[in-house]
Amino acid sequence: MAEVETHEGGCLCGAVRFEITGHLRDVTYCHCSQCRKTTGHYFAATACENDELEFVADGGLKWFRASDTASRGFCDQCGSTLFWKPDEGTYTAILAGSLDLPTGLKATSHIFVKDKADYYEIADGLPQFEGDN
Ligand SMILES: [Zn+2]
Numbered sequence: 001m002a003e004v005e006t007h008e009g010g011c012l013c014g015a016v017r018f019e020i021t022g023h024l025r026d027v028t029y030c031h032c033s034q035c036r037k038t039t040g041h042y043f044a045a046t047a048c049e050n051d052e053l054e055f056v057a058d059g060g061l062k063w064f065r066a067s068d069t070a071s072r073g074f075c076d077q078c079g080s081t082l083f084w085k086p087d088e089g090t091y092t093a094i095l096a097g098s099l100d101l102p103t104g105l106k107a108t109s110h111i112f113v114k115d116k117a118d119y120y121e122i123a124d125g126l127p128q129f130e131g132d133n
Contacts (some may be wrong), residue, residue: 008056009099011080015060016073020094022052025105027096028133029126031091031116034091038072038081044096053092063116085113109133 007024010017025047035043055061060075066084072091073083084093096105110128122128 007103008098009081009082009094010057011060011075011078011098013060013078013080015057016055016075016080016082017055017056019056020048020052021054021074022048024048024094024099024103024105025091026109027105029107029110029122030112031110031122032112033064033115034072035084035112036115036117038066038074039095043084044107045093045094046099046103047091047093050067050085050090050092053094070079 003038004021007020008018023101026074027044029048030043030045061073062075062076063071063085066072067101069083069088070086072081073085074081080088081099082095082098094106096103107126109126110122111133114130
């Protein structure tokens with residue numbers, strides 16, 4: 001019998017808690033200007049299918065309309081940034097740091113590196129893409 005993969009996560013204060021029943025994508029580091037602003041650095045993103053994401057607590061969950069094509073989810077009580085969700089598609093990107101440990105995840109690439117900030121170098125040897133790869 002196959003074991004079902006599950007993960008849990010949440011914001012700093014606990015007003016947003018969620019469970020994922022299913023597989024999480026490898027972690028991609030996004031260096032775009034929006035991710036820079038919303039995280040204060042860059043966005044370490046895993047992702048799951050929308051129908052595999054369930055909220056245990058969503059009292060603090062707010063969605064900010066970040067562009068014409070996507071929204072960003074955060075906790076309005078503690079300020080944790082948590083999600084990026086495109087209008088098109090069936091998945092939600094999740095900040096890897098919001099997951100409870102161990103995540104079992106691995107980072108595999110950097111995207112939008114042409115937009116990265118000027119105060120750091122990427123030196124981990126992972127593939128780098130100018131855009132969304
Ligand atoms: Zn919170």
